[in-house]
Amino acid sequence: xxxxxxxxxxxxxxxxxxxxxxxxxxxxxxxxxxxxxxxxxxxxxxxxxxxxxxxxxxxxxxxxxxxxxxxxxxxxxxxxxxxxxxxxxxxxxxxxxxxxxxxxxxxxxxxxxxxxxxxxxxxxxxxxxxxxxxxxxxxxxxxxxxxxxxxxxxxxxxxxxxxxxxxxxxxxxxxxxxxxxxxxxxxxxxxxxxxxxxxxxxxxxxxxxxxxxxxxxxxxxxxxxxxxxxxxxxxxxxxxxxxxxxxxxxxxxxxxxxxxxxxxxxxxxxxxxxxxxxxxxxxxxxxxxxxxxxxxxxxxxxxxxxxxxxxxxxxxxxxxxxxxxxxxxxxxxxxxxxxxxxxxxxxxxxxxxxxxxxxxxxxxxxxxxxxxxxxxxxxxxxxxxxxxxxxxxxxxxxxxxxxxxxxxxxxxxxxxxxxxxxxxxxxxxxxxxxxxxxxxxxxxxxxxxxxxxxxxxxxxxxxxxxxxx
Amino acid sequence: xxxxxxxxxxxxxxxxxxxxxxxxxxxxxxxxxxxxxxxxxxxxxxxxxxxxxxxxxxxxxxxxxxxxxxxxxxxxxxxxxxxxxx
Numbered sequence: 001x002x003x004x005x006x007x008x009x010x011x012x013x014x015x016x017x018x019x020x021x022x023x024x025x026x027x028x029x030x031x032x033x034x035x036x037x038x039x040x041x042x043x044x045x046x047x048x049x050x051x052x053x054x055x056x057x058x059x060x061x062x063x064x065x066x067x068x069x070x071x072x073x074x075x076x077x078x079x080x081x082x083x084x085x086x087x088x089x090x091x092x093x094x095x096x097x098x099x100x101x102x103x104x105x106x107x108x109x110x111x112x113x114x115x116x117x118x119x120x121x122x123x124x125x126x127x128x129x130x131x132x133x134x135x136x137x138x139x140x141x142x143x144x145x146x147x148x149x150x151x152x153x154x155x156x157x158x159x160x161x162x163x164x165x166x167x168x169x170x171x172x173x174x175x176x177x178x179x180x181x182x183x184x185x186x187x188x189x190x191x192x193x194x195x196x197x198x199x200x201x202x203x204x205x206x207x208x209x210x211x212x213x214x215x216x217x218x219x220x221x222x223x224x225x226x227x228x229x230x231x232x233x234x235x236x237x238x239x240x241x242x243x244x245x246x247x248x249x250x251x252x253x254x255x256x257x258x259x260x261x262x263x264x265x266x267x268x269x270x271x272x273x274x275x276x277x278x279x280x281x282x283x284x285x286x287x288x289x290x291x292x293x294x295x296x297x298x299x300x301x302x303x304x305x306x307x308x309x310x311x312x313x314x315x316x317x318x319x320x321x322x323x324x325x326x327x328x329x330x331x332x333x334x335x336x337x338x339x340x341x342x343x344x345x346x347x348x349x350x351x352x353x354x355x356x357x358x359x360x361x362x363x364x365x366x367x368x369x370x371x372x373x374x375x376x377x378x379x380x381x382x383x384x385x386x387x388x389x390x391x392x393x394x395x396x397x398x399x400x401x402x403x404x405x406x407x408x409x410x411x412x413x414x415x416x417x418x419x420x421x422x423x424x425x426x427x428x429x430x431x432x433x434x435x436x437x438x439x440x441x442x443x444x445x446x447x448x449x450x451x452x453x454x455x456x457x458x459x460x461x462x463x464x465x466x467x468x469x
Numbered sequence: 470x471x472x473x474x475x476x477x478x479x480x481x482x483x484x485x486x487x488x489x490x491x492x493x494x495x496x497x498x499x500x501x502x503x504x505x506x507x508x509x510x511x512x513x514x515x516x517x518x519x520x521x522x523x524x525x526x527x528x529x530x531x532x533x534x535x536x537x538x539x540x541x542x543x544x545x546x547x548x549x550x551x552x553x554x555x
Binding site: 075121152167173176178187195276334335374377408 | 484
């Protein structure tokens, strides 16, 4: 057999073959041959049932995290809200999971699955908490683990939060492969999959996403038990969309009808693959740089069909400036005695603003927290921002320019979310679908599929298609 | 070095295309070497990699950063807001 070529184009050309071997899912089974694919069938046949997932997760000490009511933050919101407004604010303390974040749920399923299939190790490409979560689960199951991170700019300067995540992965026994900025991380990732024959513990497989369903389900059960009803609103920090997708699916399985709102830090204007912009970002995830593209086109992930499809599940999508998230993180510490974050605090800052739209007897829950520490805490993040020439001052955060300044609100009344036009994103998804699959006349099945993808009716989809073609 | 600037993917922005794609990993040396040498190493999962030796027993240097006085201002403001007249 001829030796395999390992240049960029050759390796990317072997992507489908490498993926099939390393994920163990034949995605072609769910394809229609056009735009549509059978999402629910994929989730059913390759995922686990809710009960199975609960068993898998609880057996490795994942899940069943507490719900905390933030009475002082609620009181602060009521100080600045219109009279009679200011819903009760809660958080689900996912930092209590073994690896310090909700990602343990996704990893528990993936690593369990890898072990069951007989893989010797797991590989994951992530600069986030998922790496530590996979490392933690791999340690429990006695599997080897490699985490591939985008970590440094071309001067070898690392984002402090990512450096901390590398430390945690190494502490949990994983090999960490760190790369400079660029989408070709995926190229090295494919090479490593080929070299090791390990399982691809992708964030976007059905077992990974379904792992978050237990979170949504728990929220509903815990609220019913303690407060006699479901919360009115659940706020999810949104990046790749898996958090929101899984949470909402779990809520649906519990029969809960709460509104699910996605929230991302506004990093508009910063290019995600830019070497220069890399260390001007004070957030490594939960931001619009992932949230926008992954919501309007989920199939840009490392698997052929992503199980994270947030546009199907979000009722609203809001953005929040960086300064508001930093401010709210400090409020959480100084008023509630809790040092958490950063990730869940994006949703928390959004919830602080959204609570003010709701009556006082309503309940709004932020569905995650994460561990904090050196590198991750707001002090090193703000300090790093200053070192990178970002100006930090008090003012009106709505005037913030990502990459240039971080504006801490002069007053908590200035913490305001901005609404994302979901119909605009839905149009963009439909347009992308027609382009990617090179379809001029979508089938009835395609139209139905796109209606589900965009959480609108078929008339809306047909209207958009008419405008586009 | 994984990809030279010339080998980088077509879709990367111009500033990123000017620099190579580099990789760092912590490993065990298979034979004695000096800083700057081309070496072959074994990783904790038992893989072999080759590259330039840049550091011995690298430390974690991330920290809590420099003091940010603005955080105390936030504390003071929100505590006062909550204490002040119901």
